[in-house]
Amino acid sequence: xxxxxxxxxxxxxxxxxxxxxxxxxxxxxxxxxxxxxxxxxxxxxxxxxxxxxxxxxxxxxxxxxxxxxxxxxxxxxxxxxxxxxxxxxxxxxxxxxxxxxxxxxxxxxxxxxxxxxxxxxxxxxxxxxxxxxxxxxxxxxxxxxxxxxxxxxxxxxxxxxxxxxxxxxxxxxxxxxxxxxxxxxxx
Numbered sequence: 001x002x003x004x005x006x007x008x009x010x011x012x013x014x015x016x017x018x019x020x021x022x023x024x025x026x027x028x029x030x031x032x033x034x035x036x037x038x039x040x041x042x043x044x045x046x047x048x049x050x051x052x053x054x055x056x057x058x059x060x061x062x063x064x065x066x067x068x069x070x071x072x073x074x075x076x077x078x079x080x081x082x083x084x085x086x087x088x089x090x091x092x093x094x095x096x097x098x099x100x101x102x103x104x105x106x107x108x109x110x111x112x113x114x115x116x117x118x119x120x121x122x123x124x125x126x127x128x129x130x131x132x133x134x135x136x137x138x139x140x141x142x143x144x145x146x147x148x149x150x151x152x153x154x155x156x157x158x159x160x161x162x163x164x165x166x167x168x169x170x171x172x173x174x175x176x177x178x179x180x181x182x183x184x185x186x187x
Contacts, residue, residue, distance in 0.1 A: 018037060019037065019038060020035045020036060020037060021035070021036060021037075021038055021084055021087075022034075022035055023035075023036055023045075023083055023084055023086060023087040024087060024088065025086045025087060025088065025089055025090070025091055026089070026090040026091065027046070027050060027052070027090075027091045027092075027093065027096070028052075028091075028092060028093055028095055028096030029096060032050060034049050034050075034083070036049070036083045036084065038082065038084050039082065040082065040083045040084075041078065041079055041080065041081065041082060041083065042069070042076075042078040042079075042081045042082065042083045042085070042086050042091070043055055043057050043067045043078040043079045043081075044057075044083070045083040045086075046069070046078060046091070046093060049083075052093045052095050054093055054094035054095050054123045055067055055069055055078055055093050055094070055123060055124075056120055056121075056123060056124070057079050058079075058120065058121075058152075059079070060079045060080070061079070061080070062077040062079065062080050062150075063152070064121070064124075064151070064152045065077065065121065065124040065125070065128065065150045065151030065152060066120055066121050066123070066124045066151070066152075067079040067124060068123070068124030068125075068127045068128050068150070068151060069091050069092060069093050069127055070090075070091065070092040070127050070130065070131055071086065071089060071090070071091055072089050072090050073090075073092075073131065073134065074131065075127060075128045075131045075150075077150075078091075092127065092130075093123070093127075094122075094123035094126055094127060097126060097127075097130065104126075104130075105167075105168040105171040105172050106126050106129050106130055106133070106164070106165070106168040107126060108167075108168070108171065109163075109164035109165060109166075109167035109168035109171065110122060110125075110126060110161070110164040112164075112167060113160050113163040113164040113166075113167050114156075114160045114164075115156065115160045115161040115163065115164030115165075116155075116156065116160075116161075117155035117156055118154075118155050121151055121152060121153045121154075121155075124151050125148060125151050125153065125161055128147055128148050128150065128151050129144070129147065129148065129164075129165045129168065131147070132144065132147035132148075132165070133165070133168060133169055133172060137169060137172060137173060138169060139165070139166075139169060141162055141166070144162050144165045144166065145158070145162060148161065148162075148165075
């Protein structure tokens with residue numbers, strides 16, 4: 001359990017304690033709890049409270065997508081979501097993609113297809129890609145671009161990111177080439 005904020009009493013003795021609320025959520029498959037101020041953002045709970053620093057904060061306005069996590073399987077920008085909103089829910093961060101011994105296919109794809117340079121946007125991109133591939137295991141390039149459109153990358157120009165997601169889709173069992181072969185096969 002993490003306590004991010006203790007009740008703070010002003011030195012003048014006034015009873016204006018900072019309110020805290022207990023939140024319990026599942027993060028990367030592990031049940032976690034913390035006492036938080038109601039205004040604490042989910043990104044800050046993940047980074048500062050739970051020390052999951054793969055969730056980056058770039059803009060604090062939902063524009064860049066670096067803070068993207070999966071909230072009950074849906075990509076959300078954790079920089080504008082309150083931690084109390086995650087109470088009772090499941091959150092997946094980039095740290096939850098890999099196992100102890102192997103990378104997730106999305107992570108492998110980003111590595112093998114050079115889908116990253118500085119890496120700042122990469123965790124958010126990977127989680128947006130994971131949500132896409134769970135919903136659509138055989139996306140087109142346009143569908144990938146649309147799914148990642150809320151995530152900005154200032155380094156790669158996106159082509160290698162799209163290739164990385166296509167690579168992961170194929171590795172996970174869905175690919176445009178396989179679908180085309182099946183469609184044109186036996187009648």
